[in-house]
Amino acid sequence: MSPKDLPKTMRALVIAQFKADPPYELRDDLPVPQLGPKDVLLKIATAGYCHTEVMVTRGDFASKSRAGLPLIPSHEPTGTIVAFGQEAEAMASEVDGIGNDGPLKLGDRVGCLTFRDFCGKCDDCKAGQPKFCQDQDMVGVTADGACAEYMRADIRSCFRLPAKLSFDAAAPLCCAGATIYTAIKGCSLRAGQRLAIIGAGALGHLGVQMSKCLGLQTILLDARDPPLDMCRKLPYPPDVAYNSGSVDPKNPKQVSKLLEDIGGPVHAVIVATDVIPAFEVALAILRNHGLLMVVGQPENPIPVSYNDLIFRDITVKGSLLGDPALTKEMCDLVADRGIEVKTQAYPLEDVERMRADYAKPGHSGKMVLRVSDGA
Ligand SMILES: [Zn+2]
Ligand SMILES: [Zn+2]
Structure with missing residues (x-):
């Protein structure tokens, strides 16, 4: 898909108000995100539902959010790169986590950590530890996340997924696995x-x-x-x-x-x-x-x-989450060794059924929401 083929609006779950019941609204009129220079646009395939989601819907992170509401949830994004921001294509050869497969390119299947727009100037950013940067957004937590057809991702947080790893299995690896x-x-x-x-x-x-x-x-x-x-x-x-x-x-x-x-x-x-x-x-x-x-x-x-x-x-x-290089190493380990990622997948519109199942004491494995086939 070339950028000119991208639609103007998209379907997404949003948190319109904190502490609402039900917490999410399904909308189909949200603008497809505009990219900043260091961004890629992901066509989301599967979005994971993490333990933290409940805290996000309660507004526990509201004071750290620069964007405010409405907020698209999920910080476990998987999908396909469909567009690059101005500097992102040049940065693709420098970012961590790409291994020996060459720079990330259009059409690549990727996972993404939650960290976005970190400053690049503070001691932690300079030390290669941007996850501790205090001047950044976290997708799905303080900024729009993966329960949407498209998501703006920081290329510095993206890593290529092994071909053997399904999007459903990869989504939980972007937070729980990492x-x-x-x-x-x-x-x-x-x-x-x-x-x-x-x-x-x-x-x-x-x-x-x-x-x-x-x-x-x-x-x-x-x-x-x-x-x-x-x-x-x-x-x-x-x-x-x-x-x-x-x-x-x-x-x-x-x-x-x-x-x-x-x-x-x-x-x-x-x-x-x-x-x-x-x-x-x-x-x-x-x-x-x-x-x-x-x-x-x-x-x-x-x-x-x-x-x-x-x-x-x-x-x-x-220990706080991970970085793209270690997360990619882990995804390769999961794919190569056949580590089982227990998931229960639901279509986006069934988020309430998923939440009901999540609340049951006997549930096992990670809940994930299927947004598209990612192709
Ligand atoms: Zn999480
Ligand atoms: Zn920083």
């Missing part, structure tokens, strides 16, 4: 070392498979049996999948039983859930000198004592 892979890599473990992941949800089911593919002994903990059962049937199941829901992390006897059941303490734990007891269990199963990697975002402070930090030499770190 987040858990970056967290695993951030643990800096060697093959054979022991990693525990707490939370068998969207992030956890991807994380255990990636961890296994990286050669780590992998322990998965959750307080619910259905997602643990689901993870036992994955192509790369964890070495141990264990329901730790009834373990009191303050009870030494229960902790030693837990450690016995999971084969001993671990070198690192990634907490991919928001509940405080998960962090207490994490600290209880770490070896001395171990690493607590924080991905879940609990409302209350995480209870780490001086004893953990000083007398056990525990390190506590957080």
Whole structure:
């Protein structure tokens, strides 16, 4: 498709008002976005529905939004490049994440991280860490996202998708997959070392498979049996999948039983859930000198004592999403090794049915919305 063939208007879901019920309106009269110099226009194929969407509809990020309402949701965009901004084509050969396949070009199938219009001048941008830039928009969070036929994406956040990877499978990798892979890599473990992941949800089911593919002994903990059962049937199941829901992390006897059941303490734990007891269990199963990697975002402070930090030499770190290069590496790993991405796909107009299914306690895998076939 050449830019002159692009329509003027498009179909999209919008948040017209925060805290509305239902939260989204389907519109067909929205303008196709104009591109800035560093942008590409994506024809969206599949858009992922993330845990964060609820916070977006509540207006939790409203103070950071330069565009205001209406806002198009989804920060898990996949699609095809249909147009380049003025400088974007020249930048395509410089951006990270393109690997050895040559610069991104028209017609390429891509995924995209949420970061857009970062300043390029601050210390973090200069250090190649634009995800920490305070002067930027986040598509689907503070600026228009992927639940639309077309989306304006920052080419610096785009990465080519492997041909083997479907758009449905790729969408969750743009946030959930990138987040858990970056967290695993951030643990800096060697093959054979022991990693525990707490939370068998969207992030956890991807994380255990990636961890296994990286050669780590992998322990998965959750307080619910259905997602643990689901993870036992994955192509790369964890070495141990264990329901730790009834373990009191303050009870030494229960902790030693837990450690016995999971084969001993671990070198690192990634907490991919928001509940405080998960962090207490994490600290209880770490070896001395171990690493607590924080991905879940609990409302209350995480209870780490001086004893953990000083007398056990525990390190506590957080991990924020990822960058295009590492995300592309992860997408290649998923495609090459046949890591299973559990998804439930819905057409855009069925967003309410999707939300109802999302609210059911037994749902497993990631919800995605199909906007087009991406061609
Ligand atoms: Zn997300
Ligand atoms: Zn910056």
